Amino acid sequence: MNNCYHLIGIVGDRTCPELAHFIHCRNCPVYSNIGRQLLERPIPENYRREWTELFSQTRAESDTLTNTETLTVVIFRLQREWLALSTGVFQETISPTSIHTLPHRSNHILRGLVNIRGELQLCISLTHLLNLETADTPVAALSPVVYPRMVMVEKAGSVWVFAVDELYGVQRFYQHEIRDNPSVTATNHNFAKGFFYWRGKSLGYLDEELLFTTLDKKVWR
Known part of the structure; x- marks a missing residue:
């Protein structure tokens, strides 16, 4: 060349x-x-x-x-259902406190207001929003000490407080462990992205975007 x-x-x-x-x-x-x-x-x-x-x-x-991407979630129980929600939306956990109803506003989903460190926050019933069945018989606990708790969650300035029957704690899962929604009550309203197999149980992985959007739309109806 x-x-x-x-x-x-x-x-x-x-x-x-x-x-x-x-x-x-x-x-x-x-x-x-x-x-x-x-x-x-x-x-x-x-x-x-x-x-x-x-x-x-x-x-x-x-x-x-x-x-191998990991997901960090908080696991909790409502009635008989074990659920998971991203740790990114959890703000704090508190002991059950008095709920002050709102005249002509409180309903099955919106329970009223709670005082958290001097600030009034809206308290909702996640059990009613997800349409979960009430547990008539005792549920086998996974935590060493089980007592009702309240948790405060926040996303894009929207803050909600709700009670849980058992709070297990933080757990990590791999992205590929998510499975399609099984036929369980919590997912009949499409509030779950999928579920994990965890300790022999079906753990519903809640969609926080849909959860917060639905609360903003429904809670004042």
Whole structure:
């Protein structure tokens, strides 16, 4: 391949007589022809195989990263249902406190107001929102000490307080562990993204976006 541009051209000693006319090698047809030959040259042996292996490895690494992404949730129980909600929306946990009903406003979902550290917050019944059946018989507990708690959740400035029958705590799951919704009461209203198999139980993974949007729409009806 002619490499005159390296010897007598703009990169070399600049003795090429054509430089007076073309000013620079890139304007010369000889230089353009060299570039064309580079683009049209035969593919080296094993070129396709090497790049195929490289892209397949990159895809495998990407899939592995997605499959090992972890989700951190808070697990709690309402009646007989074990549920999980992203830790990102949980603000604090408190002991049960008095609920002050709102005249002509309180209903099955909106229970009233609670005082948390001097601030009044709206208290709702997540059990009624999810339409869960009441447990008529004692439910086997998983926590060492079981007593009712209240939790405060917040997303995009929307704050709600609700009571739970048992609060297990924080748990991590892998993204690929999420399964399609089973036929359980909590998911009949599409409030769950899916569920996890956890300690031999079906754990409903609640969709916080849908949960907060629905509360904002329904609670004042």
